[in-house]
Amino acid sequence: MYFDILPSVCFVLAISRLVVAQTIIVNGQVLAANESTVTPAFVTVNASASNATADLFPGETRQLTDVVLANLTDLGLTNIVLFGFADPSTAANESIIGPCKTFPGEFVVFPGDITNRVFNLLLGGSLIQTKPLASPCYSDYGNQDKAKCDEITSHWSDDPYIHTNDPTSINAILFEGTSCVPHTVNPFALNCTIGAYPKMSVNVTTVSQIQLAINIARNLNLRLVIKNTGHDYGAKSTGAGAVSLWTHNMKDIKYYENYEEGSYKGPAFKMGAGVQVFEAYEAAHKQNLTIVGAEGKTVGLTGGYILGGGHSPLSSLYGLAADQVLSMEIVLADGRFVTASETSNPDLFWALRGGGGSTYGVVTSMVIRAFPEIPVTTMSFSLSSGEQVSIEQFWDAVHAYFEGFINYTDAGNYGHFVLNATSGNYVWDMAPWFAPNMSKSEFQALTDPFLQKVKGIGIDLKPIYQEYTNFYDAWDKSFPLELWGSNLARYGSRLFPRENWENSTKLSSTFEAIRYVVQGGGVVSAYNLAAAPKSGYPDNAINPAWRETVLHAIDIVSWSQDMYTELITIWSNVLTSDWGAMWRSVSPTSGSYLSESDYIQPDFQYTFWGNKYDRLYKLKKKLDPWSVFYAQNAVGSEDWEMSDYIFGNLPSQNSRLCLKGTNPSQQSHTEEIDS
Known part of the structure; x- marks a missing residue:
């Protein structure tokens, strides 16, 4: 449950009397209260005062403390308690403010001129009222600009920098409602709405700004989200009606x-x-x-x-x-x-x-x-079925590659490859096979058995080798800029264990499960890698399945803009209920990678954390009894639910966030599913 630090009656009375100071006193001098005069009131703390083992960055030394709060109250910022700290040990004895996160308009102060002015004043002017990135393409926000729209449109899919440099733009636009995108992304769009983008963002550069935002979010029961770049398959850095912490500019x-x-x-x-x-x-x-x-x-x-x-x-x-x-x-x-x-x-x-x-x-x-710094050798090639390569030869060549996965990871290799079907032909792109700390001759010796098998199948891959003196150049030349997210696809994934390669029957089943997705119209983007180095690894919360993995595979289902909703729903469900089920069946004790996973992953607790979940959940309840922090599929997220859905079963971030079982619209949805 969510608990607030103030009794509800006193709370409402307090926020109704919130006022902004006209003057403050800094170092004995009376000054007009504004962003440049209030922010110096925040204390500068050295590393030893915070137990830090490394020097604090300048922004980390600017902190909110109890003394600062008292000083700000004394200087005329009444009801500064809205930004006050909490005590986890007494949370269970504090009053309940409500089962749902506060939505804009429910309190006169959120959003409201008074709260925004006070909040922005304390933040030093870093509060940003959200205007979606593509808003210049529409008239809704009063900033329509054809030149800006054309620039945004031309780079929307192939330039992630325009999104990572924006306070609210995210990769997983499908789950925020595709509420404001260029017409090339959604040709049927008539307007631009805020959708699941946060109501406002804080351009964070100091610890005090983060503390202020967390405290007001907790005290007003606001939804709080965190965005750095927006790279995520699961829309974890957005949410309707939220206050967002944009950490992107903490670049020290x-x-x-x-x-x-x-x-x-x-x-x-x-x-x-x-x-x-x-x-x-x-x-x-x-x-x-x-x-x-x-x-x-x-x-x-x-x-x-x-x-x-x-x-x-x-x-x-x-x-x-x-x-x-x-x-x-x-x-x-x-x-x-x-x-x-x-x-x-x-x-x-x-x-x-x-x-x-x-x-x-x-x-x-x-x-x-x-x-x-270490040398790196890479290999790349592309193979497609067609007139010169039969479908059987194609898959035999892929299988020959699969057979060596344990050898390759034991040698420290990382292979990124993509399998798909294009224009009736199957395509295999090695993009690339990456061999850290190996010379070209060493890498060729490792890969020669595979290439000889492929030649025996009747295929000459003609691989291209590149040798680099350092990791940086190899990485920079090998991996292009990422394409940004689309509303026309969904992703899932699975970690396939080493034991599946130590048993010929299990290897055959694993290979067929991968092939099944591609033959069914999906794309597989996969990584032959391991995460259990010979030097060992620390005890941490990493999914134990990672320590047994030699293949991390991502399956992608897609559709077109002109498909009707019922057909899209069928394709979307295939990812979880058909392809995902098959992958789980051939790796029943393994799991998936949290950051590249199915948005509605079944049994996500075990799938992402295995036997470590109980410990993680208990710590979550201890450190965050107010549920200040929430994200899709995060630890503790099972206690919450959305009020609206996409395609019938995908929770929409453009909806109300409530404790499970307390949202009437969600209860109706559950009854419909059950029936």
Whole structure:
């Protein structure tokens, strides 16, 4: 249940008297109250005061404290208690404010001129009222501009930077309602609405801003979401009526030549919450080092990517990205800023490395271990069935590749490949086969048995090898910019275990399950990688299934704009109930990767976390008894439900978020499904 820090009657009376101070006193001087004068009232705290093991970034030293709150009250900002901290130990004794997250218009103060002015004043002017990225294409927001619309439209799908640099744009537009997109994305769109985009965003650069937003969201029972880049299959960084924390501009990076934490001593980087993969790799490359990060250039490194685990082209060598974290700075649901490491809040540190984003707090930075720069060799090729290659030959060649998965991951390799059917032919793109710390001759020796098998089938793949002296250049040249999300597709995934390759019958079943999806009209984008390096890995919240994996496969179902809703619904259901069911049947004790998974994954608790879920859930209830943080398929999300659905069974983020069993429209939906 949600509990507020104030009795409900007093709460309503208090917010009705909220006023804005006209003047404040700073260092004995009377000044007009505005963004530039209020924000200096926030205290500057050094690292030792917060238990931090690394120097705090400038934005992390600007903090909200009880003393600051008292000073602001004394200076005339009445009812500053709306931004006050909470006490998890007394949450169970506090009054219930309601079963649903507050929707805009339910309180006179949200949204309201008074609250917005006070909030924006305390934030230093960083509050952004949402205007969807594609709004210049429409007249609804009073900013229609054909030139801007044309620019946005021309780059909507192939330039993720325009989305990651926007406060609210996300990848998973299907689940926010496709409410404001260019006409090339939805030719039937007549207008632009806010949909599931948050009502307002905070352009975060300081800890105090995060604390203020968390506190007012908790005290007003507002939905709170966190967005760095918006890269996510499950729309975790958006929600109707929400206040959003946009961490994208927390870009600080600091290099430590000899960082010490626990048993580790060596090179490390402290990186802010807004640092993206391309920025992190560039910083490491300048020091002749590398770090474990994503394939995608614009993915946010220190946000949901690492918090959810984070697979990498280097995972078969070093493990997942979450395995490399040495410490984190985080603002919790009670508004307090803490350090999580092996020696400070160790349970929280355990959970944050793999437990998922938008669950336990807002991470402001991480310290991540670094590795020496290494050479890389890559291989790429493309094969399609047709006049010269029969369908049987095509699949025999793919099977020959599958047979060596254990050998390849044991050698530290990472193979990204795509299987699909185009114009009646099957297509296999190796994009690419990535061999860290291997010379061309070493890589050729590893791959020669596979190539000889394919030749025996009657196919000459003619692979293209590239040899690089360092990881950065290999990564930069091998992986293009990611395409941005579409409302015409859904994704699912599965982690297939090593044991399926140690038994010929299981390998055959696994291969046929992959083939089944492609033959059924789907696309398979898959990764031959492992996450159990020979050097070992730490105890953290990573799904145990990852430690047994040699194949992470993503299945994609798609449809066209002109399909009628009933047919789209059938295709959408195929992903979960047909393809997904088959993949689960050949890997019954395994799981899936949280960040690239089915939006309505059955039994998501076990599927994403295995036997670690109970511990994660108990910690969630302890640290966030108010359920400040919610995201689709996150720990504790089963306690909540949406009021509206897409295609009958996909919860729409453009709807009311309520405790399960308390939403009348959801109860009606359940009755319809049951009947």
